[in-house]
Every structure is written in structure tokens, then in C-alpha cells.
Amino acid sequence: MATASLLGLEKKSLREQALAALRTAITSGELEPGRHLVETELSEMLQISRGTLREALRQLEQEGLISAGARGRMSVRHLDVKEIRDIFAVRGALESLAARTLSDMPDKEAVLAELRAAVDNMDKAAKSSLEERIESDLEFHRTLCRLSGNETLLHSWESLEGSIRMSIMFAGLERATRNMSVGRHHDIVAAIETGNAAKARETIIAHMDGAAENLVG
């Protein structure tokens, strides 16, 4: 056996690394909304070729983080208030499907345990940096979708995740804080536990409507 420090190198493709780096740069605001993205500039910054970069840009485009203007010129997407509401409406539709699905599951002890663990994580993060609170919050909602067992649902949610992060950033960090209430997430788990699908659905929708209002109101 090799030593721990030799167990596998970084074997992600440059494309994936570039994708992650750009996603972070955009959702953190380092690349501000409206900023024009020049392929030659970016490829030099990231030290990769344009071809590789373009593949990553394609994916970001489909995630809605960047948009193509005239003649393929890309720029960082700018979200207005309506778009944030729209994003959270879609998010609500997706997550309410997850909640309904989980509610209707016959044997959901394992599912509930994992959800409670995610809520506990939020609890622990409540005393940490805002960034960690956001991460644990998103992790809870991603878990919700993952546990539904519906891969398509999870994939759709993840395609939206970048837009969600941009919404949070756009709104400003103090507003985002309002959505990190651990109690409201307990309510979601409780609603799923009762097995009342309609109730679970309504809880999620209310949660999302509230979240959107907190961000833009």
C-alpha cells in the first residue's frame, strides 16, 4: 500500500476544473453580472486552451449562469427581481415534487434519518460563516431531491443550482441570512414524516415563496 499522500492525483479533466472555477467565480461575484467574457482572456487566466474553455462555457450557458449575445459573445447573466422570483417558483415546483414523493414512500425511516442529519448540519453551521450556512442549506435541499430517487428531478435541480446561488448573491448576504432558519426546515421534515403529500407540498411551496420574498422584498 502506498502512503495516503499518494492515493490518487487530481484526475479531473481540465474542462471540469475550469467549469468549477468559473462557476465559483460567477456565483461569488468575482465575475460580476454583465461582465463580458472574452474567450482568449479567460483561457489565458485559467491556463487552458480555448477549445477546452469553450466546452465549459457551453455548460455554464445551459445552467443559465452566462448568456450569449450577438455573435456568440458571452457575458455573465444579470438577474432582475422577476427572474429571481421565477427561479424560486421553478425550484418550488421541483422540490415540492420531491417532498410529495418522499411523503408517499412506504418505508421512509432511512430517508427521514438522512434528512434530519442534514438539518443537524445546518444547526451546526448556524454558528459558522454565512458561506457555510448557505452551503448546508443548499445541501439539505439537494438531499431532498436526491432521496426522492428521481434522477431526472435531481438533475433538473442541479441545473438550477447555479441560478439559485446567483440569486442569493444578487440579493446580498444579509438578506440571504433570513432564509437560513433551521426551524422552517424542521417543518419540512415533519410534513414529510406525516405522509400527507399535500401538506408536504404546501410546506415547500410556502418555504420557497417566503425565500423569494426574503431575497427580493
Place this chain on the structure above:
Amino acid sequence: MATASLLGLEKKSLREQALAALRTAITSGELEPGRHLVETELSEMLQISRGTLREALRQLEQEGLISAGARGRMSVRHLDVKEIRDIFAVRGALESLAARTLSDMPDKEAVLAELRAAVDNMDKAAKSSLEERIESDLEFHRTLCRLSGNETLLHSWESLEGSIRMSIMFAGLERATRNMSVGRHHDIVAAIETGNAAKARETIIAHMDGAAENLVG
């Protein structure tokens, strides 16, 4: 003024053309599920370079039409019965959001008119080839999402469209026919017209559940 025949040439990029061609090839079954896609082969068939092709493949991957296996080897996605149900569940969640949104609109005469036109189109197509019936059906549902005015919703739906088409193809054409009932689409429009959002939502969900059962049952 130039003559009508000179108003704009075909200026779609090769990438877009390749994307459309591949999408059609997959959803028509010309490239059967499970088929291994070799970049060098495809680029030669389409007479484009691998770089350009790869950009199109990335997008197809995100639409769920192809999936990457070990070492980036792509193959046409194979849908099983559960995945079709999952896809239609997500579709139901998205379209029910559209229906709710439209129901709650204050002034929806224009919207209703456009929806009725789409239903009429289905009616006309009812006597045509099955392919045209499928097209007019999908066009109705896309219109539903588009009229909601929620761009994110429309985008999510369109990301799913390829998977929906694959589901239809997988199920076989005679089964697909069962979902082309014009009457059921009238019901959707009627539910939206009443302004009862809950009713509209339920109508869509029932429609989708029924559609999934028709396809796989």
C-alpha cells in the same frame, strides 16, 4: 429593398446544426439507445471537426440524451420504465406550475386564445401522420410553459424535451397515440380559464400521470 429570396442566408453555426441533427437522430431512433458514440466517427459523418462536435455533445449530455461512461466515452441513453415515469413526474411538476401561473393571471384572454389555437392545431393534425400529431402535442405543452412568462420554467422544460421524445419513441408509436386525445387538452385550457389554480394543477398532474401510464403500462 432586396428580394425576399435574399433576406438572410443560413447562418446557423455548425455546432447548432450538429446539435439539431444529433438530437433528431437520437429521438427518431436512428441512433439507438446504448449505441456507443465515437467522436471521430460522428465528426466524419457530419463533416465537422471534433472540436465543434464535442461542444454539441456536451449539450446533448446535459439534456440527458447521451451519457458519459468510463474515460469520457459517450453512448445514447437507455431509458427504462422507471426513468420514463420519473421524467413525466418532473414534466408534470413543471407544467403544473405553468398552469397555476396562467390560472392566476388577471387578464388572460390573449393567453387563452393562443392555447386554443394550439389545441386547434392538434385537431387539424389528428388526421395527419403520427409524427405531426406528436409535434403539435409537444407544441401545445411548450406553449403552456412559454405563456407563463417564466423563462426559467420554459428553459427547464426544453431541457427535458429531448428526454420526453425519447420516452415516446421508447414506448412505441401505437402507445404514444393514446396520449394525443384532443379532449384532454381542452380540459386543461378549460381549467385554466376558470382561474382555479388548484384545479388547473390537478388537471395537468392527472394528464401527466395518465400519459406516463399510457406509455409504459
Place this chain on the structure above:
DNA sequence: GTAGTATCAACTGTTAACACCGGACTGTCA
């Protein structure tokens, strides 16, 4: 001055070639 045109710079679209990786096949040596 201004309409028209040549030129240039800044990009994106596209391509062909190189690099690398893993699997199949083969030969070698104990």
C-alpha cells in the same frame, strides 16, 4: 463636411495535429 471606402484590431468559429490513456495482443523468461 460627409458619404463612401480601405485598413486594422478584436473577437469568435472551426480545424488539424499532438498527447495521453487503457485494453488487447504478443513475446519472453523463469
Place this chain on the structure above:
DNA sequence: TGACAGTCCGGTGTTAACAGTTGATACTAC
């Protein structure tokens, strides 16, 4: 025979260079 190194091959990952388009600037002619 059987483990192992060497070699080739099919395929993706990545790159650098070429081509085309657009918009700005400078120049010319009336």
C-alpha cells in the same frame, strides 16, 4: 504455464493555428 514487460491501437483530452466577421478608425473624393 503463467506472470510480466513491450508494443500497437482505438479512442478521448488538449492545444495552437487558421479563417471569417464585425466595428472602429483613418483616409479620400466630391
